[in-house]
Amino acid sequence: MNASTIGTGVPQVNARAKVLGRAQYAGDIKLPGMLHAKVLRSPHPHARIVRLDVSKALALPGVKAVITGEDGPQVPWGVHKKERLTFAKGVVRFAGEEVAGVAAITEEIARDAIDLIEVEYEELPAILTPEAAMAPDAPTVHPGRANNVAHDIQYERGDVAAAFAQAHLVHEATYTTHAQYPGYMEPMATVATLDADGRLQVWTSTHSAHLVRARLASVLELPVTQVRVIQATTGGGFGGKMIEDANSLVAGALALRTRRPVRVVNNRLEDFLAAPSSVPERITLKMGMDAAGHIVAKEVRIVADCGAYSGLAPEVMHVSAMRSDNMHRNANVRSHATMVYTHTPPHGAFRGFGGTQMQFALNSHIDVMARKLDLDPLHVHRINAIERGETSIHGWKIGSTGMQECLTQCTEAIGWSAKRGKISGTSTKRRGVGLAAAMHVSGNRTIGNWDGSTVMLKVNEDGRVILHSSEADVGQGAQTMLAQVVAHELDIPLAHVHVALPDTDSSPWAIGTLASRVTIVAGNAAIRAGQAARDKLVTLAAKMLQVPADTLECREGTVRVKDDPSRKLTLAELARAHIWTHGGEGIQVTGSWDAQTQMFDKATIYGNISPAYSFAAQAVEVEVDTETGQVTVVDSFVSDDCGKAFNPLAVHGQSNGAAAQAIGWALYEQLHLDNGRMANGNFADYTMPTADAVPELRSGIVESIDPNGPYGAKGASECAILPGAPAIANAVFDAVGVRILDLPITPEKVLAALRARQGEAHA
């Protein structure tokens, strides 16, 4: 019997706590004397604060503090550009920006106090579109930022002009993508307090306890050691809970001000206003192919909108501009991407991190061009796909790829060959199929020339283990993955590994959950930590059993002689004996792993940034109601090459979740700004797909066994969000012959396109 669960579908180790309602989300934490905070937000996209009078709010019984840009934290924050204050000072730059915070003894009083704050604004002209931002005479969102450019990337590899000249087919089109709200179950929440020593202690819902700690320390002007961040159980993140919103800063600032615990829990509207949504991009793609369908040249122009503050959006655009280049063998690429500020709510990290935007354009484009060449898009994907052992145009080393198998799997599942190009459905409900493919990183060194992780294990006297890592489980299953690895390494039951929540005081330093990095980097670190623990156990057992260590194995909760399993010591016996001996100590070990990747040169932007790359392909069948324009996904199969699925149940769950979120982005979700003001910040009006809007989602796993992955694993299923939108767009075309370039694919747009096409046909 082997206790390992690697490769077995197991429930998440924290599932029981969640379904029984016992998991402590940040908003569940209650401390004696705790205050509740609310935030006053700007109603204007751009205005000067002429007068701000908090005296009535302060006078309201139960109000303990009111904080504003004038007397609040004066150190600006931002991932790269420190340009945003916790509370706006002098000027507000988007409707929703934090203007003041109130801490009161109840949430109701805090809300009432917010209403008592008097602000006189002088409205200023607002830049609401990238076009307006880039206009020659446009006012600047931030002083000194010429043309409102937040970030600009230009690069060229190969000889693009020559390649286009020689291409058999050149096609150019402009695609527009829109912002998606992360839509997690749990809005952002923080409880902050001062501990006995006056240190700031924070429980928050986050992707990264250490990044939160660093930002709190910076903004609140404390040494990091004076800040303790504990990740509360986190109900989803999807990129939105990195450090691009002010929730934990508001809580921290008010806790320091009041010297009492302060709870800041967004309601849904507040969360819509506060959370970064994904980056809207307008992508002009020009691509050349030879007659066989090989991509020979590509030119990209991106104009992206980061909103009023840049946050992580420049990195997102960077990914949009470059990542998909690495999927294909094309050697000639030119790209220019510009990110501009507007007076709109900030955009930033989102599941897929910029990949979704470009993959929509690229996969739509491949479909169009394949049709023009009279080729099966499946064939075009196959012949262009980069293969194992190859190095991509930007220097990415492909250690594994399951792309061909993903393409086979999803197309077979959907009945691609039988359905593609066929008239299907009724006269008013037409069916079609679409295909798309994508790639993603599994880690990213360019965050700061390190892409590692450390896992700490404490082996207790019962032979069980407490695992400490600061990588966040935001719902994606990091805790389960880590427990599986250590249980595998020690061959003990999964339930014998308890995974502690990240705590910056005691958990090893980690970047956190982003770039699909946790399985590969923390998984490898967990293997090393497990091995370190096993080494200690085996070394001691060898001494106690008086046999050479290499004759022993760690199996079934024991260390035993391989050739005589009856000679054994339990891990519990060994853990105790490891203490109670000369030179003894409790077994407490760490394992670290850093990807052997490259921090690319800023000038060349060339280098192998990730230890492995994940691939995915998706095929969908849609039904288009030609009378209403309504598109319904009737079948969807996404194939995810995650290297090795530790936990197929989790991979399927994540892949299906990704597919659902992609369907939402492609068809249903759209943030409406009315003159810069959020008009649909609630789940009634912001229509995320509900169960009746999606088919029974199907997903498949492809295991390409990456040489750098723990047991071959790569990041699972973030890649699976990428192909959904273009697969749907392509299927719509297959069904009704109209090409939607502007997401989302709303009934109005489909209907308009159908009518335009009919008009053309009749003309």
Add this chain to the structure above:
Amino acid sequence: MNASTIGTGVPQVNARAKVLGRAQYAGDIKLPGMLHAKVLRSPHPHARIVRLDVSKALALPGVKAVITGEDGPQVPWGVHKKERLTFAKGVVRFAGEEVAGVAAITEEIARDAIDLIEVEYEELPAILTPEAAMAPDAPTVHPGRANNVAHDIQYERGDVAAAFAQAHLVHEATYTTHAQYPGYMEPMATVATLDADGRLQVWTSTHSAHLVRARLASVLELPVTQVRVIQATTGGGFGGKMIEDANSLVAGALALRTRRPVRVVNNRLEDFLAAPSSVPERITLKMGMDAAGHIVAKEVRIVADCGAYSGLAPEVMHVSAMRSDNMHRNANVRSHATMVYTHTPPHGAFRGFGGTQMQFALNSHIDVMARKLDLDPLHVHRINAIERGETSIHGWKIGSTGMQECLTQCTEAIGWSAKRGKISGTSTKRRGVGLAAAMHVSGNRTIGNWDGSTVMLKVNEDGRVILHSSEADVGQGAQTMLAQVVAHELDIPLAHVHVALPDTDSSPWAIGTLASRVTIVAGNAAIRAGQAARDKLVTLAAKMLQVPADTLECREGTVRVKDDPSRKLTLAELARAHIWTHGGEGIQVTGSWDAQTQMFDKATIYGNISPAYSFAAQAVEVEVDTETGQVTVVDSFVSDDCGKAFNPLAVHGQSNGAAAQAIGWALYEQLHLDNGRMANGNFADYTMPTADAVPELRSGIVESIDPNGPYGAKGASECAILPGAPAIANAVFDAVGVRILDLPITPEKVLAALRARQGEAHA
């Protein structure tokens, strides 16, 4: 400038939190939905529980659970003999024993519910004295324990009979010592809850988080990994908060029963009933000296009373029987010590751990015999004292001793040579001086063949450090000591080291605070951890500065070139660079140290059990009111050889506290049992010395620089409690010529002795 505070008087690192009322003692912890528990205790020293009806208590609104011996934990506990249930079942064995526990929504309701529990007892004959316990026909407190013997030690070394035969002077007397209540500021308190995963999480006031965890796991039948114990700020222990009372078990059992947080905070009476008091011993000491005052033979007979359950009392008696033998060069010792059960509240660990009892006898004896030989007791102490480099009769290796200096220092301070034997004071208020000396361990391997500790450090990106150790700061200053060591090793300000409270989930395994072990074992571990951190910092700095590591030094918060201090990197820069590099990781290191001592053989009881030995001597001047018998200490100077005083302020504080507690034991404190029932379980009737009852206490530090100690340090000031009582007894004799053999030295006893002496004189 050197940032080290080693040798400097610094305030405790947790002092600010304590004096500002911010420190979280267990009783301060408040959790949502928390219940409050109270315990019903037996009113009888020995009775059969005929009927126990909790129905009325359960029916009281607000009561959530009532737990008894019948339905409570069925696994007995006890340090060595598992003989005590959390709640008595069938039989109660002392007045105060736990019979039932109630958890209710308020403390008041819990108390009311206790009153509603109906118990019918059949009173049984109670054994209330060791003499009764040892009577041939005595009933047994525990079935099967013949003659009620809980523990028996007999040993002989040398030729005791021959030595007595050759002795110039032989003196024999019997001394009786009484139980002392630990009298800490904070009564025992625990809050227990179940975490999200159903694990038992406990905050408690304790000497040892890991011993608490082990006992909770055992009694509540949980794997240790399913139990998390966090040491709350602890307001004194003095040995009483080891694992000899049921407080944390009651909380844990009720939390598991109710699945809600449960708070159990003793009030002072409950604490008097629940806490182990020190072990009362009757000691018959026979000692032989040569004419010069050298001790040549010793015979000891101890009868000790552990009360109804043995706990740690056998170990305490073991110390009484053997430890003081090691102070002197005497080669002939015979000892027989017997511990018996009685139907009285259990006795156990107490500051000094059995040393106080025997040192009272031994130092009284030395005084008597010196007088008989017409020698200055100071001289007798000097010529008998074991010296550095010697091995004692039981195999203890004396690596350092400051005994001679202690004797000099305290006697000079008190004016010994001028005052001894002189008539002093008024006719009714007579003054006299007394002297005593003692030794103590600094660690003890015999707990289980390990006497080590592990310290973990996390070096943060600000160059500051978080320190994790599971050794408890019960008020004695462990946190400050550990911070001082690490600050010294890294040469950073003391405030840059934050010491986390012990948490069994993350802090390294440790035995806890006992046997004066923490400074030496955890101090050495902290040095190693500090060195491990320094090694990482220096290795990286060598690489970054491109110089050999041995040319660098860690000074003033930097690593710098020794010969060119301008070439330097701050610890903050290095801590960050240690992450952000190929193969990087956050600096998180452990250091372990285990004393190179011996786990003695059970048969021979011979071996060097402690890495170092502390010594102390005390001289006092008393005033005896011959009309009332009242003894007042008018001057006291205790000299403590702690090897090296890291923090003289703390050593003086501990030494003066020890002297005060010794004065209390010698003169004022006495637990009164009325037919087995506690009669003075409150601070009005249990008269601990208040400020007006003690002189301005004085203490001195002797630094013998032990080769095994961290910077030469040994355990400080536990030894300082040992000489107080005999010094006072000897001073009383010096003042008025009466010898009190039976502690405490009450006015009644003094008056009676004075009258008896007058009677003798007149006879």
